Amino acid sequence: MKKPNYISGLIIIIIAGFFYSLTFNFPKLENQLIGAEFMPRVYSVMLIILGSILLIQTFRNKEESDEQENTMKYSIGAMLFVILYVVVIPYIGFYISTFLLVLGLLLFSKVKNKILLITIPVGTSLFIFVFFQILLKVSIPMGTLFS
Amino acid sequence: MDLLLEGLTGVFQLNVLLILLMGIIAGITIGSLPGLTATMGVALILPVTFGMEPVTGILLLIGVYFGAVYGGSITAILINTPGTPSSAATAIDGYAMSKKGLAHKALTVSTVSSAIGGILSVIVLIFIAPQLATFALKFSAPETFALAVFGISIISSIAGKSMVKGLIAGFIGLLIATIGIDPIGGFPRFTFDNVNLSSGINLIPVMIGLFAASEAFRAMGSIFSTRKLTIVVEKVKLKWIEFKILIGTILRSGAIGTFIGMIPGAGGDIAAFVAYNEAKRFSKNKDGFGKGEMKGVAAPEAANNGVTGGAMIPLLTLGIPGDAVTAVLLGALMVQGIQPGPMLFENNGPIVYTLFVGMLVANLMILIVGLFGIRLFTKILLVPTTVLTPIILVLCVVGAYSLGNNYFDVLVMLISGIAGYFLMRYGFPASPIILGIILGPLMESNFRRALVMSQGSFDIFITRPITVVLLILAVITLFSPLLTRKVKKPTTEGES
Structure with a gap:
């Protein structure tokens, strides 16, 4: 499971980063404390953090049982x-x-x-x-x- | 009481009863096929209900759901392969009974226990749900936000093996939920100027893809490991005296199941194991468990069917789905224009009570169909997966398309199915994604509405008692698996 974990972790970070960058195109209203961009940013930042945790976990976890790849x-x-x-x-x-x-x-x-x-x-x-x-x-x- | 009577007249119409019966039979069939779960069954049948009257459509799905939970026990008993995860506990003593030549008796015990457990849970549902709904009617934006946070926090308990992967799945769902028009300001987010995306990603095709298509893709990979089966079910009847010994276990387990079912995130599999352990603890004949003890079949079956009614409580009163199946049911209700939540009892009282009565009837039907049709259902096991998989894939495509005669939904289904296959394969659970998509908009809109109420002050979330309690509950729910995990390794997965 090591390689898939690295790949999926990276994919998640890239996608979340992409979504995060898109939020800067959202209009910012003056009188609104929290606008349309707030939640998507929270979610994408959380995904970047969790994706990084997955990468670190996988890196530190030396031996993990490999699942069968045959089917x-x-x-x-x-x-x-x-x-x-x-x-x-x-x-x-x-x-x-x-x-x-x-x-x-x-x-x-x-x-x-x-x-x-x-x-x-x-x-x-x-x-x-x-x-x-x-x-x-x-x-x-x-x-x-x-x- | 009037509403219950109205419910009775709503259910006791020939076409409604027939459709419910069809649902039960379809459900038992799906449940008894290893690899086809209750969730998959409900997701597959869901498109069929689009053109139906709300009550009929939902009762069809409830029939499938209840039937599948019961049907899972058939394979568990006969070939030691639980048809659904929630009958994993049944396999222990059920299969041991089969080996002794008591398969028919084990199936009878499972049928009777399932029906009684289910009926008990629906009765609890009928009494508790209206009270809870009345209470929840007082909820304003901050409370509803806290409720949604609580609903999302159960991701940690349905995450399966890896908490991080479960949370990632949950946040993917939440992020998907932000696609489309922003709920407060009306600004289109992440739509890439695509008309189909401006109303957001439709939940139903995602569910069909994640729960049905991905499973079918997976089944394709394991078709070459199918084994030859020869099943002989001899007729050894359950005696009345034996039933009297069992009834205590059945009622206790049904109550355990109902209670666990009410807790979002704890599904039929957990309830079944808890009830099994309790039955063993209460029993004088502890050593008999694992060697073909009837109580070992009665307890998990009463419990996992007890979950069905219990799980309806948070779903109908609060709009919070406790697991994957109830999430699909929530989607079905919304397609029919029925928004689960406290207002449901105010706005759609007759519909709700018709559903209640329908659930009672569904459990009675399980009893009748189960007792008379057991031998027929054992034949289902002879159907090879090779034949089923292509049919399931076709149904996924037709189902997604028939939602709105829209090809875009088919693409969403296909992408979800392919993504779902790889996610599952690499240990990411599918249910948190659905939970995120369902609860994300509820959470965000109420969060921002609450801040409008408080003129931007976050104090609103820590000064209102119900909000605080719900948020604390959410934190506890989120972290409880981390604590219990330290004590013992998890034995069950979140899907059901």
Whole structure:
């Protein structure tokens, strides 16, 4: 956990510093003791302090048990799938992209059962159609390619 | 009393009862799947309620919440894997009973205890909540500010392993809460000239991302460690005499759970362990615990369902969510235009009492569904995570979108989900972020309003008795885990 702690500590300090610097663009009213900038400054300063504490703690803590790193690539793979999914929905519409996403994820997690590979993607799209589009009347995007 | 009767008529309508039942069944299903928590269930089902009547929508979520807390015990008993953290204590004796071939009896004990614990807590809720709300009505800006500070101070108790990381998560939430129009001056903060940001980051997509999508991403990483299960549940009934021995434990544990549930920050997991220890302390047969003692199943189950009613007290009367699930429920209430807090009882009396009655009915339904459907629910365990994860991810996207047919919410959900995965992976808890986002605006606006009241003098925070008491409570709450941590290592995490 040492390296992630250093990285996350630094990221937090940088983001908090960025937000802190932005507060100087906020207008300052004469008659107000505490304006719009006060709380964001308190929070970002606290984050900078806590981020530094995390860095120091990690530095002083010599040996900390390392967590297993083996499973991350499948999680990141799934994220890439979903990012792609969200990107293509406006173009090819919700139903086709959902079918492809679910099928892709099933194949990605090495599901070999052919019945599952067909029923789950179709079933999911169908469920969204019946439940969200018909019952809850959500206007599901159909995609620019088809409209 | 009139309001209670009004509540009865509100609940006893076929569609409301059916939706509540659906919620319970969905909740039990979600709760009994390892890796799917009550919080995730409520966050996933939340978008479904947008189009519903307020009462129906909230009761659906309450059904999911109560059902999931109960459902967690099924896996705990059958495969020694708690479906939710709050049934970790149940696994000890529940699984021991299963190994002896008494799985059916253990499940029955868990069902009966859950229902009684839950009902007890709702009764306490019905009596205490209106009193507390009346008291809280006297709160003005300084008190509300102190209350929000108190609510935020529970971050330290839900922080999990690292206090620093928990606090960082909390302040990230608070900082996110400042995005959008400033509550007093009306100046847009951190909006980067984006129209979508001027009204602030919407809480719901963040919750769906943090609690559901990130969990699904995590599940993707562990799908290859699934094991083959063969579950045989033989029917060994619970005898009436055995129930009579248990009832004392159930009532005591239900009361413990209700009380712990009222304390923001102490969730079902803590209540279950406390009740388990108390049951052991009271028992004549101490050595039987851990080897399949029925009281060891009854106590934690009555307690973690007792928490449900208890946790509703600060949520409904003060608007302070005690844990992640109640935070999601708070979001659901706000979407429906119901602002929890002291005014809720004044403005929405009928709705509140309908919810109360609905909660009682929900617990009765758990009893009925549990007693008759146990064997069916054990089949859920055979559903592989590989099939569930893609469906959950699709639901996260649709859910975020259906909030306002807005693509921006989908992006917020996705970013929260990805960020949530990495935060969780590196030991940053998700619930403090949500707590910060919810309580941040309440804290800031009342802080600044109080200073307007006092014409800029900070004395206003130390001269008003309720404010002082709440602020002292906040300091104690903030630092208490540091003290208890010195005594013993924490055994539980904050998520539930």
